[in-house]
Amino acid sequence: MELQFLVLLVFFLGWPTVRPQPLSDLIPKSANDLNVMLQDYAYRAFTFERTGIPFDGIVPSYLTGINISALRLRSGSLYSRGFDSYKEFVIPPGVMDGPRHVERLVFVYHNLGNWSSHYYPLTGDHMYLAPIFGLLAYNGSDLSATNLPVLEFNATEKPITFKFGPIKPVSSGRVMKCVWFDVIGSKPVYYEMAPDNTCLLSTPGHCSIVDAPFVHHRHTSHVGKTIAQVFLGALVLGYIMGLLIFHIRGRRNRTMENRETMTRAGTHYEEIQLATTECPKKASWTGCL
Ligand SMILES: *[C@@H]1O[C@H](CO)[C@@H](O)[C@H](O)[C@H]1NC(C)=O
Ligand SMILES: *[C@@H]1O[C@H](CO)[C@@H](O)[C@H](O)[C@H]1NC(C)=O
Ligand SMILES: *[C@@H]1O[C@H](CO)[C@@H](O)[C@H](O)[C@H]1NC(C)=O
Ligand SMILES: *[C@@H]1O[C@H](CO)[C@@H](O)[C@H](O)[C@H]1NC(C)=O
Numbered sequence: 001m002e003l004q005f006l007v008l009l010v011f012f013l014g015w016p017t018v019r020p021q022p023l024s025d026l027i028p029k030s031a032n033d034l035n036v037m038l039q040d041y042a043y044r045a046f047t048f049e050r051t052g053i054p055f056d057g058i059v060p061s062y063l064t065g066i067n068i069s070a071l072r073l074r075s076g077s078l079y080s081r082g083f084d085s086y087k088e089f090v091i092p093p094g095v096m097d098g099p100r101h102v103e104r105l106v107f108v109y110h111n112l113g114n115w116s117s118h119y120y121p122l123t124g125d126h127m128y129l130a131p132i133f134g135l136l137a138y139n140g141s142d143l144s145a146t147n148l149p150v151l152e153f154n155a156t157e158k159p160i161t162f163k164f165g166p167i168k169p170v171s172s173g174r175v176m177k178c179v180w181f182d183v184i185g186s187k188p189v190y191y192e193m194a195p196d197n198t199c200l201l202s203t204p205g206h207c208s209i210v211d212a213p214f215v216h217h218r219h220t221s222h223v224g225k226t227i228a229q230v231f232l233g234a235l236v237l238g239y240i241m242g243l244l245i246f247h248i249r250g251r252r253n254r255t256m257e258n259r260e261t262m263t264r265a266g267t268h269y270e271e272i273q274l275a276t277t278e279c280p281k282k283a284s285w286t287g288c289l
Contacts, residue, residue, distance in 0.1 A: 035134075042108040
C-alpha cells in the first residue's frame, strides 16, 4: 500500500534531483558584496584568538586567484605602535579607529589577483600594473561575526605606505600612478606615486599601480595661462583708457560748443551734436571708436 503510494509519487513528481547552484550565482555581484564575503572567510582563518599575528585565509574555489589575510590588533597598540609590515602595507603609529571606537580590530587584507578589474574597473586610458590590494578594518571583538560593517580608520600622523614589488617600466608617453578606491568602491582616484614604487593612503579602501597617460607639463600650461591673463588685462586696461579719453574729450568739446551756442535755443541740439561728433585728426584708435 505504502510502496504503491511511493511509486505513484515518484511517477508524478519525478526522481528528486539535486541541482547544483551555478557558479555565477555564488560569485559576489559587487565590490561591496565581495568585501562582505571576504570578511567572513578572513575571520575563519583565525585558528586562535591572538593579536599581532597575521593569518592567511582561504577563499572558496569559485574565487580562486584572490588571496586574503586577517590581523587582529588592540586599537590602543595600533595607535601607539602601528604594525611594521602587514603584507605590502606599512602601518605607522597614529592610526585611529573611529568615530565608532572598538577595543580590538581586525585588518582584513585583500589581493584580488586576476579579479582586480572585474570588481574595480578603471576609467579612461588606464591599465593595471599590479593587482589591486585592499586594507579594510572591522570590529575584532567577535571572531565569529559575519556581515560586519566596515570600520573607519585614519592615519593621523603619517600615511600608511603600500610597497609594490618590482614593476616593469611603462613605455614613453606613459607614467605610473597610484589608484585608490574608497570602501564603497566608487570612482577611482588617480594620484602621484611616492618614491620606491609606493602609494600612500590614510583611510580604508583598495589601491594599486596603473599605467596612465602622460599629461602635458603643468609648468607650460601655467605659463600659458599667465600670458593669457596678462594679455587680457592689457586689453581691458586699453579699453577702459579709451573710454576715459573719449569721455573727457567729449565733455571738453561739449563745454566749448555750449559756450558758443549759449544764446541759441535748440532743444535737440546736444543730441544732434553728440551723434555727429567727428573723429579729431590726431585721435588715437582708442579715442574715437
Ligand atoms: C596568493 O598566495 C599564493 C600562496 O601564498 C601565491 O602563490 C600567489 O601568488 C598569491 N596570489 C597573488 C595574486 O599574489
Ligand atoms: C582568475 O583565475 C582563476 C584560475 O586561476 C579562474 O578560475 C578565474 O575565473 C579567473 N577570474 C577571472 C575574473 O577571470
Ligand atoms: C564590537 O563587537 C562587540 C561584540 O559583538 C560589541 O559588543 C561592540 O558593541 C561592538 N563595537 C562596536 C563599536 O560596534
Ligand atoms: C584624518 O585625520 C586628519 C588629521 O588629524 C584629519 O585632518 C582628517 O580630516 C581625518 N580624515 C578623516 C576621513 O577622518
